[in-house]
Amino acid sequence: MINVINMKYDKMMKMTKYLEEKSYFVNKGDNLKFHFSNLNFIEPAGAIIFLSTIDRLQEDEIPYELESIQDIERDAISYGETMGIFQKLGLSSARSFSEGTNYIAPTKVVISELFALLDEQDKSIETYYDEISTKIVRKVLRNLAFQADEAVKDLFEFVLREIVRNIFDHSQTSHFYYGSQTYSATNSVEVVIADLGLGLLNTVPFNVEETWFDNPSDEDAIRKAIIPGLSAFSNHAYAPEDYKNSGYGLALVKRIIEKTDGVFSIASGKKTITYNSLGEFVEDCDLIGTLIRMRINLNNLNLVNFDEVLEDARKEAVSKGYSDSPSSASQKLKSQNI
Template sequence: MIVVKEMKYENMLKMTNHLRLKGYYLNDDEDLKITFEHLEFIEPAGAIVFLNAMDKIKESKTQYEIEPINHLRQSRSAISYGETMGIFQLIGISDATSHTSGSTYLAPTKVGIREVYRELDENGIPLGLYFEQISGRIVNKALGLVEYNIEEKINDLFIFVVREMVRNIFDHAQTPHYYYALQAYKTTNYVEVVIADVGVGLRATVPFSEEEIWHEQNTDEEAIKKALIPGLSAFSNHSYAPEEYKNSGFGLALVKSIIQRTGGIFSIASGTKSITYGSAEKVVQDCDVKGTIVRMKIGLDKLGNVNFDEVLKEAEIEAIGEGFKQAPSNASKTVKSKYI
């Protein structure tokens, strides 16, 4: 039985690894059962990992049961909180009224890729404008939650960070849908944004050499590390993307560098590994994630001190040092989009 007590990011990654080690209960004497009877805490980042796990469980055809939560509402405030955010509705065990946002969060939101393209086509909206609209919506909500007024250039930099992560999903993930959520920490002026897909994962899209494949170095951990090397282009799933958005492998590297300069945390989980980069340390954790989950904790007070041109120049120098001569895409070189 899976007992979900604290729906935190790290805890939920551990849960996914437990599921992997148990073979998703496919060969077990007992079916998979999940209970929230002892649930005490929920954070949006943890909820996103949990929703990702549920997508994988359903895909694996695992027989599972989620214990009802109706009788827990009065005794467990976390249950009511989860219903308010719509988490339990997304997994089909509640039909209570939910709210897309609260005083400290933007609830986990599921976005269907086909629906996005259909709406864009019906309204004649270019894909690049969608990237700006969704990232602007997330950023504006984040700043509103912390009641933080910032200069336009800092606002644009924040939007750039979110935009690059959304763009990656459409470029590479081959996913039917994606999730996003955020948490605001008002006392410290930090904002945590989580964006996740349920696609093929980094190992399937990051290029490995024949030698690396021969020596079985094409692992999930190495794929994450490679994805953060500036200039190492991943295979694009959208050759018809607008020219300014054609990938050149700089997006993740630039975002990671920007976040670290704010004293924040940048984490990527894909396949069986998660790597979290702080300002001075790196933590590797076992997991089992479908697609890719990106968690970004950004220090707003220090974001204004980040010189984007300096970050870009350092990335270009690193790319040359790694032997990559391709220049960053126009979108990756531009903080403020032409669509604004």
């Protein structure tokens, strides 16, 4: 039995680790049941981890049960219904809202359906990168009544565009989730984006010596993924030259968030690493694909000099023997379609 009390990032990561330790992800005979009677808190990051875990159980045909919420009177249950979380789990038919005063509810995007829609509308995937990043940024800034100048908006959109672009370039996922939460007290925003694809260990390149002698781990893959100039195995044949990746996307995103005194978490496979002003924190988990969580201090975003960040990344790439030429899309705050 899994008693879900706080549907938050750290708690849900620990839940995935527990499920792995108890062999729930492979054992089809055990009675796995999730209870919500003591649910106290929900945030989009935790909800997305939970939803993707249920997706995984369904895809692997692992039997499970979800406690009915019909007779549970708790604020967190009502909030979850408002966000459409329990509707996605098949536990509620109540009216839900994709956006609220302080959130964008966890949203599932099916890749095949997205490409069909883009084809119908005669739009490119690059246009979608722009549209989804602009949607999130405008929503967040409006919620916080934050008077950002154009450069700040562009920088925020760049961060999101690079994360979404990585999903299509590398993950080979069938679908992904995104959501956000704003915190007016600290003038900050948390955005989470997750796919159920190959995971970093299967897409980040390791050389022959590393593979032969070191037996690379998920933690190794995460650390490599944020090295500038290290291009992952990609699936971006669809993209124009502007978007051919050269391994700078995540590296630039991490640097930008750090300069805002924010939080950057990346989880893939059996590890999650969180970077913040206090250092880095490594925890165990068990995920299919890759999840990225960003908490950005908007008050500090206007202090970030993109050109300096780019130059620092170039220097690190050269020092480590990797490419010193980011893709042209990664060198632009604005994409080519704006």
